[in-house]
Amino acid sequence: MIWDLFVLISYFILVFYFGFHFAKNNQKEEDFYLAKKEIHWGFLLLSLVATETSSLTFLSIPSLSFKGDYRFLEIAFGYVIGRTIVALYLLPSYFSGNTISVYEYVGNRFGKSPQKTISFVFTISRLLGDGIRLYISSLPIAFLLERMGLEFSPEVLGMIALTTLSIVTIIYSVVGGFRAIVFTDVLQWFIYVFGGIFALGLLIYKLDIPFTTGFAELKTLGKINLFVFDYLPEGDNSYFILFALIGGAFISIGSHGTDLMLVQRVIATKNLVSGQKILIGSGIVVFFQFVLFLFIGSLLYLFYEGQTMAPDKVFSQFIVNEVPSPLLGILVAAILASAMSTLSSTINSLSLTWARDWEMDKWFSPKALSLFFGFTLFVSSLIPYFLIQTWEKGLLEMGLTIFSYTLGPSIAVFFLARGKADLPVSGSVFSTFFLASIFTTVAFGLGFKLSFTLLIPIGFGTLVFLVQISRVFLKKN
Template structure:
């Protein structure tokens, strides 16, 4: 690493904040700030969705999966595509009905304010924890860089700097700034991944492909193992991945907020489905990076390379194996991925805080001016709050990708289950939905805590968490709903 690499990274951080502010335009009201006045083109929203769900986890976490294993992570990509198609035609039309600003407004419309507030609060907590891991993922390569320059600092300081820069353009520019910066950031880190493959191939030749094939590292489908507890098996990856995508893209405000910023429902559907195809290609690119590095480093393990975390494989190559200037560009790409997710989270957390919590708890009607002001302060508050979980999860030695997805999966099932429950069970009321939702979150949280902090054993693969949550919510809520008369019977009783 040379000083020019550090200058490239600093220049990128400054340019990102500037670009977001220039492209955002003036924000006049809540609709402008949170869903861009519904004026954003579908292709920009599509790329923003991809950038948001990618984060630094994909850039540094996925290469190590193929480096240490094979290509079975792509099985998840097939499920992701299926799940998005279902969301596009089952859930999106309901969001566009009634000019909603958050995903949880549908639950409020169907079950009442208590369910909307419960879902909103759950989203806030889960997103805070999961994205704390994503911020940590961005801090890992930056710490390696600074150590190389003799600047020994803590993860805490790096996380604070990243958070402050992202807060700046999100606070002022709102969702428009977030989406347009996401587009630029996504192009940067994808080009960075492709560039890494080209440079490795130029260094070691195309033999890395042959090496991977001969070692069985190009296996895509895995049908062995326990389909309940093995996260590498096809069934949890495909079916669980489809349900996971339905939850993340149909009930998570961070994605729904983008879809609601499209001009029409049809454009939102197009953006959602195309994002699944692009994510699949993106997975393939970074898995190929891992296979190439496996040959580049002579099949050495991370420990043999002197690394303290497996996730440092790709950052190590960026620092040691790339030409001056290119290293800085690729590291800026990792920052791009991290900041796109962080900015997206800040905007989504802020909108949910205002519309699902503040507006519901406020005794008098909320004005646009009040909501706008609270939304901006919420952006600052949540940006600062990211620092704590990012620091806490620093000690976790497992896969950083699986850690983040597992945390998100704890509540995804309950949220998705509440939506499905509300759509198909017309007999249910708010109590039925809330009890089913709470039970689903409790079951998944129990499994996660037992695996991570008690037994160390995987009882249920993380891909199954959303489906398990849906089942618990719908079954328990459905049983409770039997206490009430069916809608038709209710009408007959009221008229008599």
């Protein structure tokens, strides 16, 4: 156990080194948020993958194949389609001007009101969604503290883990800025991929059965099914092939085309071609990451066959209970890496949008804004403690659902901005349409219990419909 703590402390020291090493390069706002666009696109690609690969991916993707099969890969196929659309259609517009925040592009087309509204929605959805990510990343640390003999309740141990994780992430994000975050992301990507491969190898070793035997058993149990062609009139159709592909594409268009945290890594490169390489390449890398973590979940099912396990916690428990020291410290560091890469990026992007879209840079420095949003994100991570016992779906679907309520209208905003036609209404009315589309999506989602893969197309269609019907109505009058 001492060696595990030594590994974790060494990891934290290395993260601090990156933060303080790059602190001297943050003299101006563009340095702090885009690193002067000097970073090679390959590093930005890995940073993008690390940012979107949160602890939800590391810990919850295995839960999907543990309790089900490989149907989540349908959505991953949709991710690649969606990123390609963004790379070819939306991205050229982002490189046509000299903007730091992608929401400035909306402001240039439609005015300040829509710019601030979409920035505000981004802020709320990020705080809620990434609060879940911070929560789940604290679980293995809490398990580790419990294994060390600390006699506190799981809630108290979780608070200790959350506090530690938040403090470390806030410090290197505030001190080092975007450049430190990117290169720390790259380091963390290698750490958590190594952690995943090691966990897979350990499971194969502990199962001690021929691959063909394990594969045959999983196939017999229906655990390796990939495509879902059967539509259920009364059931959950999240992974019906058509809905999954469309939903995955829309999720990716929304996240990588309209979400500042992820788009920031794309527009931080020098030119459009490099940005397109980052987008499409990241989709391919993420797909194979999903394959790795889903395979881990399948083997976990064989390892714990016959035992009652909470799917969202099964990988955490395996790591803490089955991995020997000091390799346990390496795997916990891998979980921290997947969490911290997302959280640091969230802090930086929230600081950016409020500095530029809300013009708070007139009164506050980038570091002051980053510090504020780091603390706010920590507070939001406490919310799952009050929700998790009553939420029927897994944590991954919970996080995707939160973002799905807002991504559809956000995509519509950028597609309308990309078009040549001007708005038929004022910017403030358009902002009202945007918010109404979100509330409509929430109402449809909760009222009809729709799958998260359908929420984004509904939000997209609602905002486009409101704009078009107002255009027709105003022409008649």
